[in-house]
Amino acid sequence: MSQFDGASYFNSPAHKATVIWLHGLGDSGDGFAPVAPHLALPEELGVKFLFPHAPVQAVTINGGMEMRAWYDIKSLDLDKRADAQGVQQSAQRISDLIDEQIAAGISADKIILAGFSQGGVIALHLAPRYQHKLAGVMALSTYMSQPELLAEQAIHKDLNIFMAHGEFDNVVPLAAGKQAYECLQEQGMAVSWQTYAMAHQVCEQELEAIRQWLVERLS
Template identity: 55%
Template sequence: MADSSLEPLDYVELNPKQEADACVIWLHGLGDSGDGFAGVPPYLDLAENHRIRFIFPHAPVRPVTINNGMAMRAWYDIKSMDLEGRAPLDEVLVSCQQVTALIEQQIAKGIPSSRILLAGFSQGGVIALHLAVRYAQPLAGLVALSTYLCQPSLMAGQASPENRQLAIFFGHGTQDEVVPYAAGKAAVETLTANGFNVAFNTYPLAHTVDLNELKEIGGFIQKQLPPLND
């Protein structure tokens, strides 16, 4: 259960033409907002009859140490670019709780956890990864983009049995200068070693996504969340 004392996240919500029977919760990267990915759905090439609601949360505004303490939207502070300590566990857990509240909100609206898919880019991917593999109810899938793991050594003891069969789309650019390709590859190796079903997709990109990657993500989402009534 999410901690009800935490500040709820604001978000952009996009609904399908027909009544939603599934949901994608997509987390942005450092300094961005939910608006940054809210324009993505038309480029996913989803079927016209899809019934997927998209939720694009806005991370809280906080000072970010590596950016000279400038306040910006961030899922956690970054004090060092060293990957071992880049994502402080205590702050990651708070963000996971806030996203859990969004999942529970969708469940309360009638969408089961098995029809909810988490997605995240960079910092948002760290939160999506950390939460999805530990979530106590089965999820539909996970899209992790240009990202890395927070304290990978903890996964073996904390991974949720309910999501051991979770389908994971992991995308990473081979020219990424912010989250090195090696970090993404290491995350995939940790996930695989812990029994997760990971499709590792690489692209000749820097720290970004392009139309080709979005189409492949769309295919993955469509496979995991086909409309129930058609």
């Protein structure tokens, strides 16, 4: 039985593909759920969106306040920002969710792993290391945990990755996203990089690009 806890969206006659979209710190799966109908993907693609909730836990930089988080943040220094153990635990949880989709008959090459901010960190950590090659990764306004380990640990170095970042992001600096992009590019991955005149958020122009990319990857 599925252990999925979160929001979902599905309006197609047949389930042929899945997008698993991970939210940012303090948000929930409900936060990005309205994006799915807004994207208005063609019904014939049969895309089901899953927006899992991160667990509730204490976050050090927020004074130990409990909130939904994929991992603890103990420092704002980029090389210490993502708690490696927490990243691995959340990555395992999402790996299990992907396994469920495959067991239900959805091929790995019809599964997209997407994430915003903290969620993007999990997506970028998991997808290159996951046992099956996914259709693609969407990493929005995010950065990378332990980029120095990617070359050694990545199983798939030919992933297709869509990255986007706000030029005025005051939460995850633009340079942090660019660093992740360059690291992925060095491994030979098919990674694209887009910036938009926005802060730590998504914008309409970005959503249009996301829609086009999803259609291309899942057609």
